[in-house]
Amino acid sequence: xxxVTQTPRNRITKTGKRIMLECSQTKGHDRMYWYRxxxxxxxxxxxxxxxxxxxxxxEISDGYSxxxxxxxxFSLSLESAIPNQTALYFCAxxxxxxxxxxxxxxxxxxxxxx
Amino acid sequence: xxxxAQPEDQVNVAEGNPLTVKxxxxxxxxxxxxxxxxxxNRGLQFLLKYxxxxxxxxxxxxxxxxxxxxxxxxxxxxxxALVSDSALYFCAxxxxxxTASKLTFGTGxxxxxxx
Numbered sequence: 733x734x735x736v737t738q739t740p741r742n743r744i745t746k747t748g749k750r751i752m753l754e755c756s757q758t759k760g761h762d763r764m765y766w767y768r769x770x771x772x773x774x775x776x777x778x779x780x781x782x783x784x785x786x787x788x789x790x791e792i793s794d795g796y797s798x799x800x801x802x803x804x805x806f807s808l809s810l811e812s813a814i815p816n817q818t819a820l821y822f823c824a825x826x827x828x829x830x831x832x833x834x835x836x837x838x839x840x841x842x843x844x845x846x
Numbered sequence: 847x848x849x850x851a852q853p854e855d856q857v858n859v860a861e862g863n864p865l866t867v868k869x870x871x872x873x874x875x876x877x878x879x880x881x882x883x884x885x886x887n888r889g890l891q892f893l894l895k896y897x898x899x900x901x902x903x904x905x906x907x908x909x910x911x912x913x914x915x916x917x918x919x920x921x922x923x924x925x926x927a928l929v930s931d932s933a934l935y936f937c938a939x940x941x942x943x944x945t946a947s948k949l950t951f952g953t954g955x956x957x958x959x960x961x
Contacts, residue, residue: 736889765949772855774936774951775890790948822889833940834880835949837889 735759736838738823744844745813753808753841755823763826764806765835766790766798768819775822781806782828813845848873850920850939852952859927859959867922867955869937878940879920880949881911885933893935896920907931927959 736757745751755764762783767775767790777790779798787798795817799807810817820842824835850871859865871877878897882890894905901913911922922935937952 772953774953776951777948780948824890834892834895836892837882839887839889 736823736825736836738821738838738841740841741839742842744846746846747814749813751810751813751843753821753823753843755806755808755838757804757823757825757838759825759827759836760803761825761836762803762828763833764800765824765826766796766806766808767822767824768792768817769822769840770819778808778821810843810845813843815845817843818845819843848939848941849950850879850937850952852935852937852955854955855953856956856958859957861929861959861961862926865924865927865931865957865959867935867937867957869920869922869952871918871920871937871939873939873941877920879911879913880938880940881905881909881920881922882936882938882951883907883933884936884954890936893922927957929959929961932957932959 739754765780766778769775776792778796781787781800784800797809820840822840823838826833826835880895881893884890893909894903896903896913904910909924913920934954934956936954938949941948
């Protein structure tokens with residue numbers, strides 16, 4: 733979905749390095765999410781933000797941090813990357829309707845930690 | 847714990863034949879169910895959702911899903927498969943906890959449509 737962009741699309745880094753993945757959206761949505769996808773495990777929620785001042789941990793937040801710089805921007809950081817953080821990372825947004833909140837995903841960032 | 851399950855890792859169908867991708871759910875209260883599709887090197891695309899009302903939900907690209915409360919299922923269907931439907935399909939359930947709502951995904955089913 734071109735309304736949600738992620739940079740970089742691919743990244744190879746070394747163990748112990750700090751890296752940042754960025755997400756931007758032009759949908760005007762309040763809610764933003766970070767997921768990681770691993771083969772056979774589906775998508776798992778890392779962090780989510782319901783507005784600029786609201787940040788929440790997901791089911792697998794250890795080793796990650798986030799920053800919501802503006803309504804349109806939500807960054808994911810790996811303070812000290814480790815090989816088991818090798819995965820496909822997706823950003824998503826949603827409007828924030830409590831009952832029918834549909835999430836829209838970016839194209840993903842493929843991260844490899846050597 | 848509230849969850850969805852996709853019992854098949856892969857489904858193989860010949861083009862022109864009907865297809866079904868299975869999903870079952872375990873949710874207390876009313877379930878809000880979604881299907882997403884992921885094409886190679888792409889993000890997830892929303893296909894359809896069930897909130898309430900008619901048990902048969904129609905979505906994008908000719909897909910539909912049938913909500914069955916007694917069987918706790920939400921299977922994705924299409925009357926006539928296309929090779930271009932080959933992709934990874936995810937079922938998901940929206941879980942509401944107080945003022946928050948989160949999407950929990952199944953493990954995915956790879957659909958392979960052959961000529």
